[in-house]
Amino acid sequence: MAMLTVRNLDDDLKGRLRLRAGGHGHSMEEEVRQILREALVVEREQDGLGSRVHTRILALTGGGELTLPARSAPRPAPDFGADGQ
Known part of the structure; x- marks a missing residue:
């Protein structure tokens, strides 16, 4: 275990540490x-x-839920024709 020495500790701080301990x-x-x-x-x-x-983000929004935009129908798949073009 390592050892640490703290020098120049304020008397007030040392007193509060003693009370807390x-x-x-x-x-x-x-x-x-x-x-x-x-x-x-x-x-x-x-x-x-x-x-x-x-x-x-929760802090910025106040923790509320974000509203999502309505979804639209997906566009149809392309028709490449019988020859693949």
């Missing part, structure tokens, strides 16, 4: 490990391009 019932060191795990797991589990586009 106490609230979760573990040490400040474990709290920092939990925070780092949560922050970095999100990066590994990013959605693919299609999911990100889908999420973006």
